Amino acid sequence: MQTHFTDAARERPAIREADRILRTCVHCGFCNATCPTYQLLGDERDGPRGRIYLIKELLESDAGDDQVTRETQLHLDRCLTCRNCETTCPSGVEYHKLLDIGRAEVDRRVGRTPRERALRLGLRTALAEPRRFQALLALGQTFRPLAPAALRDKIPPRPAPRRARPAPERHPRQMLILEGCVQPGLAPNTNDATARVLDRLGIGVRAAREAGCCGAIDFHLNAQAAGRARMQANIDAWWPLIEDGAEAIVQTASGCGAFVKEYGEMLADDPVYADKARRVSELAKDLVEILRKEDLEALVxxxxxxxxxxxxxxxxxxxxxxxxxxxxxxxxxxxxxxxxxxxxxxxxxxxxxxxxxxxxxxxxxxxxxxxxxxxxxxxxxxxxxxxxxxxxxxxxxxxxxxxxxxxxxxxxxxxxxx
Structure with a gap:
């Protein structure tokens, strides 16, 4: 795809990155065939190819017409960031990176309504802090029968009683586990079960107490500075244990795993954290990456x-x-x-x-x-x-x-x- 950025615009790192990604797209449209929102809505602007054109138009313009950019914001908001299009794309377009750049720019130009700002801040405040989320969840579960139907299906019942995790220090092999933000409240048995399964394989797992949300919630709601701060905090929490020999950082939520694996890329320009972030991304493993290499058959x-x-x-x-x-x-x-x-x-x-x-x-x-x-x-x-x-x-x-x-x-x- 041909682009028309000025030399001055290309001085901005985001524009240089967008220019590189845009030039890999040959606008073939294969991506639309596997895009969930395009299949539902049938609107070119609600498929990857159309969104790429919208982002290109936005970034190449100086200010942009207010109505046009608000429509752009709507179509970019409707994207799930599922990255199905990246799997389909024969040219290897890194669509999700371009989408992050486009969303940040359209929000900068257009802003958000007070209601949208309140919703997004509320989501970040409620979901990304585990203790706060668990307190709100317990309140919601108590009054769930009284909640409107649209809200009721978002409040799960209380999880089954937990069983103790094995002591990790009894094994020479040690791994870290990311507890996350909402999972400890919604499904604490997930990581408990993980610890028990890995224990059977001679692997001890421990969580760094200071580690929390991976940063994805902030980042994808366009609070990217807050997301970077969470990445840095997690790296600080993990680093002593990494230096102590932890062989992997296990994620049981694939959304967190995908995000942590990109720490190295997202913090590559950070003079303090770049090297550590790259090492963290190298150690980040989805749980299945650990188990598929082990002798599971011997256990059963x-x-x-x-x-x-x-x-x-x-x-x-x-x-x-x-x-x-x-x-x-x-x-x-x-x-x-x-x-x-x-x-x-x-x-x-x-x-x-x-x-x-x-x-x-x-x-x-x-x-x-x-x-x-x-x-x-x-x-x-x-x-x-x-x-x-x-x-x-x-x-x-x-x-x-x-x-x-x-x-x-x-x-x-x-x-x-x-």
């Missing part, structure tokens, strides 16, 4: 096959498109004897997409209903996934139970002991 060699429970696996966009790990979880589950049902259109987003289910509720529900229809076609007993956002979003419909896949593995291994 003397137990009967686990064919009684049929599972449908929802592969989050952040796992298959961002981390390029499509099929990895299915492979682990198959090795452990689970019966997996086929899922059509498994490449399409469920509509969770971080805070998308709150900022774009109509589109999000349409995508959720379509995804559940595909997942339930094989009549599974349980739907499993690898990201807390997808898990909560799908489970909120109140249909087939939705859990993190590691919980089923933990139960499978516990059964093999009995």
């Amino acid at each position: 060699a003397d137990s009967p096959a686990n064919n009684a429970q049929r599972l449908a696996f929802h592969c989050p966009c952040t796992l298959q498109h961002a981390q390029k790990l499509g099929g990895a979880v299915e492979g682990v589950l198959t090795r452990l004897g689970f019966d997996l049902t086929p899922v059509r259109d498994a490449h399409l987003c469920c509509g969770s997409a971080g805070t998308y289910s709150i900022t774009q509720p109509v589109l999000s529900r349409q995508l959720r209903d379509a995804k559940l229809e595909a997942l339930e076609a094989g009549q599974p007993d349980t739907i499993v996934t690898a990201n807390i956002g997808c898990q909560s979003h799908l489970d909120g419909a109140g249909r087939t139970p939705v859990r993190h896949w590691i919980e089923l593995v933990d139960e499978r291994l516990a059964t093999s002991d009995s």
Whole structure:
């Protein structure tokens, strides 16, 4: 794609990056074929190719017409950032980076209404701080029966009682685990189950107390400075344990994993954190990357096959498109004897997409209903996934139970002991 930036404009790092990405696009339109919002709305501006043109027009203009840029803002807001288009693109266009640049620029020019600013600040304030989120969640769960229907499906029931994690120091192999921001409140058993499974493999896992939200919520709501500050705080929390020999930083939420793997790139211009961020990204591993290399069969060699429970696996966009790990979880589950049902259109987003289910509720529900229809076609007993956002979003419909896949593995291994 030809661009027309001035030499002065190219002095800005964001414009140089946008220019590089735009020039890789050949506007073939293959991306539209796998874009969830384009499939729903049929509007060129709600597909990747159209959004790329909108961003190009925005960045090449000096000020821009107010109405045009507000329409641009609407179409960029509707993007799920699922990165399905990147998987499809034959030219390797790094669309998500261009989208971040475009969103920041359109917000700078157009701003947000007071209601939008309040919603976005509320989401960042409520979701990114674990203790605050857990307090608000407990309040919501108490009064859930009184909440409006639109809000009720976003308030999950209280999780099952927790079981203790094994002591990590009894193993020479040590890994860090990211607790995250909303997962400790919504599904604390996910990381507990992870610790138990890794313990069986001779791996101790520990969490750095000072580490918190990975920064994705702030960053994708265009509070990028706040997002960078969270990245830096996490690096500070992890670094002593990394120096002490931790061999990996395990993420059980694929959205967090995808983001932490980009710390090195996003902080490459930071003179204090660039080298540390690059090392953190090298150590960042989705849980399935750890398990698929281990001798799982030895753990279940003397137990009967686990064919009684049929599972449908929802592969989050952040796992298959961002981390390029499509099929990895299915492979682990198959090795452990689970019966997996086929899922059509498994490449399409469920509509969770971080805070998308709150900022774009109509589109999000349409995508959720379509995804559940595909997942339930094989009549599974349980739907499993690898990201807390997808898990909560799908489970909120109140249909087939939705859990993190590691919980089923933990139960499978516990059964093999009995």
